Amino acid sequence: MSDSPTATAEDRAVRNRILRQAGSISLAVSPFAAAFGIICAEAGFELIEAIGFSALVFGGSAQFASATVLADGGAVAAAVTAGALLNLRSLAFGVVMAPALRGPIWWRALVSQLMIDESTAVGSGQTELRWQRYGYLAGGLGVFVLWNISTILGYTVLGSAGDLVTTYGIDATIPASFIALLWPKIHDPQQRILMVLGAGIAILGAPFLPAGVPIVASALAVLVFRPWRSE
Numbered sequence: 001m002s003d004s005p006t007a008t009a010e011d012r013a014v015r016n017r018i019l020r021q022a023g024s025i026s027l028a029v030s031p032f033a034a035a036f037g038i039i040c041a042e043a044g045f046e047l048i049e050a051i052g053f054s055a056l057v058f059g060g061s062a063q064f065a066s067a068t069v070l071a072d073g074g075a076v077a078a079a080v081t082a083g084a085l086l087n088l089r090s091l092a093f094g095v096v097m098a099p100a101l102r103g104p105i106w107w108r109a110l111v112s113q114l115m116i117d118e119s120t121a122v123g124s125g126q127t128e129l130r131w132q133r134y135g136y137l138a139g140g141l142g143v144f145v146l147w148n149i150s151t152i153l154g155y156t157v158l159g160s161a162g163d164l165v166t167t168y169g170i171d172a173t174i175p176a177s178f179i180a181l182l183w184p185k186i187h188d189p190q191q192r193i194l195m196v197l198g199a200g201i202a203i204l205g206a207p208f209l210p211a212g213v214p215i216v217a218s219a220l221a222v223l224v225f226r227p228w229r230s231e
Helices: 004-043 047-057 060-071 076-086 089-101 105-114 117-124 129-156 170-187 189-205 213-224
Strands: none
Touching: 004 047, 004 060, 004 117, 004 129, 047 060, 047 129, 060 076, 089 105, 089 117, 089 129, 089 213, 105 129, 117 129, 170 189, 189 213
C-alpha cells in the first residue's frame, strides 16, 4: 500500500506514547513496592516470602492488606479474605479488557496475572483493540518488573525506613498518575457522570465500610448509571 510508510510512522508514534505511559506509571508505583518490602522486613518475613508476595500475588493493595493482617498476628484465612476482597475489582477489569485479550485459554490465563489497575488503565486508554492489548502488556510487564525489583530493594536496603514514602510525599504519585491517564476521558459527559457517581459511592461508604471496600463499591456506579443512547 502506498500509505504504509505513513501508517508505520503513526504506529511508531502510538507505540512510543504507550511506552511512555507504561513507563511513567511503572515508576510511579515503585516507591509503594519498596514500602511493601519495608513492611515485610519490619514484620519479620523472610526475603523469599516478600518476593513470593510480589511475584505471585502481584496486587499492591491486596499485598499490603494481607501482609498487615499477618504482621498483626491475624490468621491466614483473614489475610487471604482481605486480599481477595480488595482484588474483586479485577473482575471488572477482565470484562473491560476481554475484547483485546482474546486467544487460547492458556494465553488468557497467563496474561491475567498482569490484570492490575495500572495495566488496565494503560490498556483501556487506547482506542484500538491492538493498542489496548499492547498497552495492557506494556503496563503490566513494566509494573511487574519494577514492582518486584523495588520490593527486594525495600526489604534489603530500606528495611528501617518505614516512613520514607510518606515523609517525602511519594504516596501522592499513584493518584496523580491515574488522574493523568483519566484526564482525556472527562471531556465525555457520560464519563464525567460515571466518575462522579463512583466517587460519591466511595465517599459515602468510607465512614461505614472496612478499608479498601469503598473503592471496590464505587464500581457499582456502572449499575446505577446507564449511558443514554443516541437515536
